[in-house]
Amino acid sequence: MFYKDDRLALFIDGSNLYAAAKGLGFDIDYKLLRQEFMRRGKLLRAFYYTALLENDDYSPIRPLVDWLHYNGFTMVTKPAKEYTDSQGRRKVKGNMDIELAVDAMELAPHIDHAVLFSGDGDFRPLIAALQRSGVRVSVVSTIRSQPPMISDELRRQADNFIELNELKEIIGRPPREPREVREQAPEVETAE
Numbered sequence: 001m002f003y004k005d006d007r008l009a010l011f012i013d014g015s016n017l018y019a020a021a022k023g024l025g026f027d028i029d030y031k032l033l034r035q036e037f038m039r040r041g042k043l044l045r046a047f048y049y050t051a052l053l054e055n056d057d058y059s060p061i062r063p064l065v066d067w068l069h070y071n072g073f074t075m076v077t078k079p080a081k082e083y084t085d086s087q088g089r090r091k092v093k094g095n096m097d098i099e100l101a102v103d104a105m106e107l108a109p110h111i112d113h114a115v116l117f118s119g120d121g122d123f124r125p126l127i128a129a130l131q132r133s134g135v136r137v138s139v140v141s142t143i144r145s146q147p148p149m150i151s152d153e154l155r156r157q158a159d160n161f162i163e164l165n166e167l168k169e170i171i172g173r174p175p176r177e178p179r180e181v182r183e184q185a186p187e188v189e190t191a192e
Helices: 014-024 030-040 062-070 097-110 121-132 152-157 164-171
Strands: 007-013 042-052 074-079 081-084 090-093 113-117 136-141 160-163
Touching: 007 014, 007 030, 007 097, 014 042, 014 136, 014 164, 030 042, 030 062, 030 164, 042 062, 042 097, 062 074, 074 097, 097 113, 097 121, 113 121, 121 136, 121 152, 136 152, 136 164, 160 164
Parallel strands: 007 042, 007 113, 042 074, 113 136, 136 160
Antiparallel strands: 081 090
16 A cells, blocks of 8 residues: 555644554554654655643653654644533643644645544545545554544545554554562571
């Protein structure tokens, strides 16, 4: 499905990809992800979309965002909106669908193949529009998590579905070794 002369663009729905990988029990090494798709074609852009809580002193995603920005990814961020739901739970809202769709449509005349890292069914009309523009679309998500992270409509619309779990060995970070808790064995007296 990939051709060496293809002009590629990656569109990564950050929160959706994170949830899919977490559901499969691994972390993504974004350097390896970028290298893998550079190998598959001529990578023009790798977009990463995420909403950020601006009022937090420390955001756990900030180091990733900074690393991606310095390592060849085009970062698209916006402030997340924080609110309290009717049960008094703190919720964060930060949908990046419109930004991703606009970027994909603007880039469509310059690419042969778009790779969407999301399982969100809201992207089905975007995929159809890209296809009408002559762009092939691959979707990377998973059906192997519980529940599956990809909508059936999105999977059917895509030219190619890539099961995220099958990329695990290529783009997965090696699991971190748990820190050993070294306990000294009690000294045992031996009778001589």
